[in-house]
Amino acid sequence: MFSIIQTTLKGVFRDRVFQGIMALAVFFLFIPSAASLSMRQVTELSITLSLSLISILLFILALFLGATTIWKDIERRYTFSVLSLPLSRTTYLVGKFFGIALFMLLTALFLGTVSILVIKFSSVLYPPSRPILWSTIIVSIFFDALKYIIIVAVAMLLATVSTSFFLPIFGAISTFLAGTITQQVYEYLQSQSAQKAVSDVVRNAAKLFYYILPNLSGFDLKVHAIYSIPLNSSGLLLTIIYFFVYTGILLAIGSILFERREMK
Amino acid sequence: MNAIEITGLSKQFTGKHMIKIDALKGLNLNIAAGEIFGFLGPNGAGKSTTIKLVMGLLRPTSGAAQIMGLDVSRPESRYNVGYLPENPAFYDYLSAEEYITFVGTQFKMDSTLLEQRTEDVLIRLDLWDARKRPMRGYSKGMIQRVGLAQALVHDPEVYILDEPMSGLDPIGRALVKDIILDLKARGKSVFFSTHITDDVEKVCDRVGVIVKGTLVAVDRVESILRSGVEGYVIHLQATEAESLPFAGIEALRRTESVSEYYVPCSGFNAFMGEVNRTGTNVVLVEMKRRDLEDFFLSLVK
Numbered sequence: 013m014f015s016i017i018q019t020t021l022k023g024v025f026r027d028r029v030f031q032g033i034m035a036l037a038v039f040f041l042f043i044p045s046a047a048s049l050s051m052r053q054v055t056e057l058s059i060t061l062s063l064s065l066i067s068i069l070l071f072i073l074a075l076f077l078g079a080t081t082i083w084k085d086i087e088r089r090y091t092f093s094v095l096s097l098p099l100s101r102t103t104y105l106v107g108k109f110f111g112i113a114l115f116m117l118l119t120a121l122f123l124g125t126v127s128i129l130v131i132k133f134s135s136v137l138y139p140p141s142r143p144i145l146w147s148t149i150i151v152s153i154f155f156d157a158l159k160y161i162i163i164v165a166v167a168m169l170l171a172t173v174s175t176s177f178f179l180p181i182f183g184a185i186s187t188f189l190a191g192t193i194t195q196q197v198y199e200y201l202q203s204q205s206a207q208k209a210v211s212d213v214v215r216n217a218a219k220l221f222y223y224i225l226p227n228l229s230g231f232d233l234k235v236h237a238i239y240s241i242p243l244n245s246s247g248l249l250l251t252i253i254y255f256f257v258y259t260g261i262l263l264a265i266g267s268i269l270f271e272r273r274e275m276k
Numbered sequence: 277m278n279a280i281e282i283t284g285l286s287k288q289f290t291g292k293h294m295i296k297i298d299a300l301k302g303l304n305l306n307i308a309a310g311e312i313f314g315f316l317g318p319n320g321a322g323k324s325t326t327i328k329l330v331m332g333l334l335r336p337t338s339g340a341a342q343i344m345g346l347d348v349s350r351p352e353s354r355y356n357v358g359y360l361p362e363n364p365a366f367y368d369y370l371s372a373e374e375y376i377t378f379v380g381t382q383f384k385m386d387s388t389l390l391e392q393r394t395e396d397v398l399i400r401l402d403l404w405d406a407r408k409r410p411m412r413g414y415s416k417g418m419i420q421r422v423g424l425a426q427a428l429v430h431d432p433e434v435y436i437l438d439e440p441m442s443g444l445d446p447i448g449r450a451l452v453k454d455i456i457l458d459l460k461a462r463g464k465s466v467f468f469s470t471h472i473t474d475d476v477e478k479v480c481d482r483v484g485v486i487v488k489g490t491l492v493a494v495d496r497v498e499s500i501l502r503s504g505v506e507g508y509v510i511h512l513q514a515t516e517a518e519s520l521p522f523a524g525i526e527a528l529r530r531t532e533s534v535s536e537y538y539v540p541c542s543g544f545n546a547f548m549g550e551v552n553r554t555g556t557n558v559v560l561v562e563m564k565r566r567d568l569e570d571f572f573l574s575l576v577k
Binding site: 097274 | 333
């Protein structure tokens with residue numbers, strides 16, 4: 013599996029689309045001057061913009077890599093040569109996923125380092141009213157990466173059954189959008205007003221989706237990072253466990269489907 | 277143990293409007309260890325489907341196949357195989373050297389041996405100078421040679437080659453034939469598909485012909501060639517005046533010193549007996565036979 017991971021990483025780093033996406037990181041250079049326009053809370057705005065830029069870049073990469081990696085291998089007939097090697101399709105799929113996941117973490121590390129430099133620069137020029145919790149910013153970036161790794165897993169799962177990249181791309185975008193709000197929807201459905209306003213059928217359907225779709229709200233720690241709010245360690249631990257379990261289930265389903273796929 | 281055993285292998289695809297298409301119908305075929313087997317058939321006959329089923333890329337509708345005694349549904353069965361896909365494509369962002377190393381790693385080759393074998397196959401397939409360049413810049417022939425290199429690198433017992441000569445220039449084709457003959461000399465088994473009969477005639481021990489998903493003939497190449505002998509063209513040293521009929525057979529053509537006779541197989545002994553009796557010199561005996569292409573075409577038509 014190690015060589016599949018290694019080959020996947022090489023493929024991503026040598027891809028011109030990836031290089032183009034990473035070129036967007038140049039926007040980090042504009043963050044200090046853009047944040048200074050706020051006049052107040054310049055550091056807080058630098059943190060917001062930095063974390064948002066990281067999120068956007070990781071999201072684009074997750075869609076691009078998760079949706080196109082397997083599709084491209086099939087479309088360009090690479091699978092005929094690779095899947096005829098003595099490795100199982102599960103090894104191939106999981107190896108590809110680990111390669112992309114590792115790449116996402118490395119990218120988050122790189123972008124995180126750049127954003128810390130940018131935030132530091134802003135905080136030196138415009139000292140913030142509250143102390144910056146650097147560890148919270150780092151944890152926030154790490155959890156952001158985990159969130160997008162789940163999106164990679166969703167896109168790869170869809171790619172195992174799809175013959176084009178439309179389903180993986182749009183399926184992953186829809187899952188991301190739905191996964192970001194499932195917690196709020198669930199909490200609303202538990203409220204008294206929802207008990208009266210929403211029918212049982214809709215409530216049960218929403219609950220079903222709540223359990224099926226990924227709950228991504230737990231991975232969003234931007235507010236903690238921006239306003240230096242201390243993190244709840246047991247909550248973080250639960251989120252990490254959720255990440256491993258949910259990703260594991262997606263990969264297991266993906267492996268079963270991919271094992272059955274015909275390479276015509 | 278046979279190198280490849282195929283028993284009752286069938287594959288049905290579902291086409292548009294749920295129409296069932298039988299791509300392969302109950303194929304039974306054994307390839308012995310050390311045998312070179314040519315799998316002939318027109319385009320769309322089921323050659324590549326058979327190979328993809330054997331390589332585990334497709335799931336059979338019914339039947340089974342084994343490579344060196346291992347069922348092809350198990351990835352371990354592929355440890356003993358070097359496979360060249362039809363019109364191969366490889367990760368084009370890798371160089372040939374990187375890809376061959378990747379393949380060797382999948383076969384769990386020792387790193388020193390892999391390095392040595394990678395060098396050997398790249399030199400043999402004339403890819404040494406291009407080994408560091410990404411494959412996206414390679415020609416079709418070079419990609420085909422990378423395909424052969426990755427099939428050879430781990431020195432397996434069984435080779436499954438889907439149209440190995442495709443996309444190669446005459447030098448490349450001669451090289452592939454040399455490689456197959458070398459594998460034969462080393463006791464390896466080769467199962468290769470082609471629609472070019474000349475390839476089969478030159479290198480194969482046995483040939484199978486598949487038409488519309490059904491194996492219509494399997495025979496030894498030499499016996500096909502022998503059974504296809506229809507007669508002989510015999511050149512005798514005889515002037516126009518001396519060129520008499522022998523055993524009732526008239527000369528076809530005459531030059532100043534040589535006469536040419538067409539003798540059917542059945543009349544060969546009588547003809548030669550009379551030629552010997554008259555003391556006429558034989559200049560040349562040419563065999564006239566149906567070649568493998570005629571045999572193949574007679575089956576396909």
